[in-house]
Amino acid sequence: MKVVFIGAGPGDPELITLKGLNRIKRADIIIYAGSLVNPEILQYAPAGVPRYDSAGMNYKEICRVYTKNRNTKGIIARIHTGDPSIYGAVQEQIDFCRREHILWEVIPGVSAFQSAAAALGQELTLPGVSQTVVLSRISGRTPVPERESLERLAQSRSSLILFLSISQIDTICAILAPVYGKKTVCIVVYRASWPDQKIIRGTLENIAAQVEGSGITRQALIMVGDVLRAQEAPFFYELSRLYDPGFTHGRRKGTRQS
Numbered sequence: 001m002k003v004v005f006i007g008a009g010p011g012d013p014e015l016i017t018l019k020g021l022n023r024i025k026r027a028d029i030i031i032y033a034g035s036l037v038n039p040e041i042l043q044y045a046p047a048g049v050p051r052y053d054s055a056g057m058n059y060k061e062i063c064r065v066y067t068k069n070r071n072t073k074g075i076i077a078r079i080h081t082g083d084p085s086i087y088g089a090v091q092e093q094i095d096f097c098r099r100e101h102i103l104w105e106v107i108p109g110v111s112a113f114q115s116a117a118a119a120l121g122q123e124l125t126l127p128g129v130s131q132t133v134v135l136s137r138i139s140g141r142t143p144v145p146e147r148e149s150l151e152r153l154a155q156s157r158s159s160l161i162l163f164l165s166i167s168q169i170d171t172i173c174a175i176l177a178p179v180y181g182k183k184t185v186c187i188v189v190y191r192a193s194w195p196d197q198k199i200i201r202g203t204l205e206n207i208a209a210q211v212e213g214s215g216i217t218r219q220a221l222i223m224v225g226d227v228l229r230a231q232e233a234p235f236f237y238e239l240s241r242l243y244d245p246g247f248t249h250g251r252r253k254g255t256r257q258s
């Protein structure tokens with residue numbers, strides 16, 4: 001048996017990779033994160049294969065499914081939301097498989113932040129504005145190391161995307177506003193790529209009130225940074241060097257002498 005960790009993408013069932021889908025189609029056992037994985041994806045699993053919703057299981061119970069089936073042929077499709085590498089709680093499962101000599105494989109997925117950027121039509125790395133994307137979260141039951149506190153992360157004024165943090169948007173804006181500037185654009189994307197996706201646009205000064213009014217308390221990302229000015233000020237950044245007519249690179253000769 002091989003455990004295949006599959007990123008299911010942010011919600012829209014078409015946003016899973018072909019590789020991920022092909023593994024699900026020939027899975028012998030399915031374990032899926034019921035809270036966020038779109039049930040439509042499970043329809044591709046062969047009829048009658050056992051299905052476990054990991055939302056109701058603890059780590060030991062999940063590992064027990066791996067060990068119990070280790071000597072049978074086939075695939076356990078372990079379906080995670082978004083990409084498994086981002087807040088996926090996947091390392092402890094991979095390490096378990098490594099230690100127990102159970103075969104494993106990871107198939108990446110489209111993360112929620114990529115889907116949110118796509119919904120906005122927004123590049124997160126604009127020349128002359130920011131060339132860095134910070135993915136983080138506020139401390140919850142899982143603490144964030146002090147050296148990665150929001151106060152510190154904010155210092156670079158990079159494009160910032162916060163997972164698992166929407167319930168504390170008030171506190172977050174209060175921390176970020178003095179560093180980024182209170183007029184800095186802040187956008188909340190709720191359930192990116194799902195039919196009920198919502199986008200709330202504001203600034204660090206006014207987004208918290210809007211989010212509170214909307215009733216959104218989970219399944220949302222907070223996006224902050226000057227790159228988001230492109231939403232209202234097209235072409236405010238420097239145009240890319242890659243497509244600059246004067247710029248020569250390995251695949252194209254430009255008009256400018258260098």
Ligand code: SAH
Nearest residue numbers: 010082083087111112163164191192219220
């Ligand atoms: N591995 C996932 C993240 C899991 S953590 C990924 O790569 O996307 C769960 C958090 O991800 C949620 O609290 C929310 O902040 C975010 N999230 C997951 N799916 C989302 C979606 N469709 N739209 C907005 N945020 C989402």
